[in-house]
Amino acid sequence: MAVESDHRASDSPYVARVWRGRTSGAGTMTSVATSTWELVFWDDEGVVHAAVRGPETAASSAEITGDSESFGITFAHGTSMPHLPIARLVDGGVESPHVTGRTFVLRGEEWEIPRMDDAEQFVQKLVHAGVLTRDPLVDEVVWGGIAKVGTRSVQRRISSATGLTQGAIRQIERAREAALLIGEGVAPLEVVHRLGYYDQPHLARALQRFIGRTATQLRRRDDAADPMSLLYKTENPGRS
Template sequence: MRFEHRDVETDGCIVDRVWRTCSDSASTMTSAARTSCQLILTRTRGELLASVRGPETTATTAPIPPDAEFLGIRFALGAVVQPHPAASIVDGYATLPVTDSGRIIIGGEDWEAPTYENAEHFVRRLRDAGLLVPSDLWKEGHPGGDRSRRTRQRRYRVITGLSEAAVTQIDRANAAATMLRDGLDWRTVVATLGYFDQAHLAHALRRYVGHTAGGLRAGEVAAMSFLYKTSSQPGS
């Protein structure tokens, strides 16, 4: 599978990446842990399936049907598709109904399915309709005091479905995978990202990425690289 993707500079607090790919034959793919939700559209032999996938706390193996086309819109950390908050679909997904004419039902309204070319326009329309809510994390402060910190942590989990520590660990593992894929050795990755040692790094890669450092450096999973988060996000 070959992926095409682009980062989205506008509406940065709502969506940060749009991607697409297609499959030739039935197979499986390792899906790395991620901290934000995605809208996934799958077309197989003329049938359209749509879902909002939640954050994933570990790497998983996903089945890939043959002759399928995929479109993904990855939302910014904390952005919410109504009525499916991230906390309700952690390690899961919500299926979106599709009409006989191929329109997606979101929030009780039917919408023309987006394409790779007009995904940003689709996102803006959902936002204007109040069905795609920007992340509030960009507005979050860092108040002092134990009670304020606990309150902030609870709010963070409500918005993202994850703890700040989990977001940091997942983002760090994805960054490590990207660095290894780009040819850096494990010592550089450990020193740069603050892992204790090679064993600590290896454990994080197994849990969150599902691949070894050697496999990543050898380019065996280059098709997954578009999923890795490399930009700064709240909590990273």
């Protein structure tokens, strides 16, 4: 099975990344854990689908049965849909009830399916319509900022906006960063020191849980292993 992907960062405070992908043939793909949610569109052998997919708290396997093209908008921490509480979407999702080749239904309204080059304009339409909201404190705190409100209030706001605790988000993001570093050739012991793992067994457990790979598989870019879903470096966007 072949997997091709392309992705880019975004200058919208609501969006973390925009991506598209293509699969050909049948097989199994490893979906790595992610602390963000996304709006996804895909064409599966001529049938168009649209869905909101929530954060994934562990690596999982996904069956690919044929040729497919997909496009997604991954939202920044703190972005949410008031009509669709994110906690209900963790390790799951909700598919649009009606999709054509050009439109889909969200919050009971029909929207034109966006493209990779106009994703931000589409997101802005959702914001103006009240479909999307954003709590800027959440993105700031997740990336290490200091909040000017109480700890309990911060945790409630993070949980409400992301469906996850701050600790869970940091564990997932740290494992993703570790996987990238090891894939670039950084020794596991160095990754332990850089990212604050207790020891190599602690790192190994995190990689297995959140990435679905061992350090050896990542280092060798094991061709025998299933392809992985999009894995990219996340950075503090410095937004306000």
